[in-house]
Amino acid sequence: MKLPLRALSVLGCLAMIAVLYTASTGFAEVGDPSSPASTHVSPRYIEHALKDTGSPNLVTAVLADYRGYDTLGETIVIFTGGAAALLILRAADKKNFFGGD
C-alpha cells in the first residue's frame, strides 16, 4: 500500500518540476527594460505612488497599499505557521502522543 502512494508522489513532483521549468523559460530577463513589468507597472507606481498613497516611501506604498492583498497573505502565513508550530509543540509535551513513553 505504501509503494504506489510513494511512486505517485514522485510522479507528481516530477510533473510539477516539468511544469515549473517550462513556465520559467518564458520569463523576461531580470532587469530587461522592455519587459511588461518595466514598461507598464513600475513607471506607474513610481510616478503615482506619492499622490495615490501619500507615502514618501515607495516600498511601503507598494507593500501596504497597492499590494496590500499580498501582505495580508503573508500575515496569514505567519499566523498559520505559528499556530501549527504551537499545536505540534504542545502535543509533543503530552506524554505518549508520538508513541514515546
Add this chain to the structure above:
Amino acid sequence: MNRPFGTIILKTFCRYITPFILLYGIYVLIHGEFSPGGGFQAGAVLAFAVILGRLVQGDGARVNMSGNLGILTAAGGGLIFAAVGLMSIPFGGHLFNYGVYPLNMPADEMHPLGILGIEVGVTLCVMGVIIAIFDALTRKDELL
C-alpha cells in the same frame, strides 16, 4: 521560562533597557511608512522585549503576556489587518483602497491612516506568534 536566572546585574539591565526596546519597537512601527521598518520588524522587536523580561525576571515579569494571550494577540492582529482591508468594500471602494472611508479628511490623507492600521495588525500578529512559540518551547509542565 518558569525559573528566572537573572542576577542583580541582569535584572537592573533588563529593567532599564525594556522601556527603550518597547519605544524603539513603536518607533519602527509608526515610522515604517517613511523609512525602512514596518510591521514585521516592529513585531519582532516588541516580542524581544517580552522575551527578555521572561528570561531574566521569570513569570512575574513586568512586561508580560501569559497563557494563551500570545496566540490570541496574533489572531487579533490578523483580524485587524483583514478588517481594515475589507472595510473599504462596503463604502464602495476596491479591496485595500483606504481612500473611501467615511472620515472627514481628504482621500490622500486617509491612505497613511490605512497603512498604519494594517501595520498595527502585522505587528500584533508577528509579536503574538513569536511569544506563543516561545511559550510553547519553554513551558513544559503547563496544561493547555
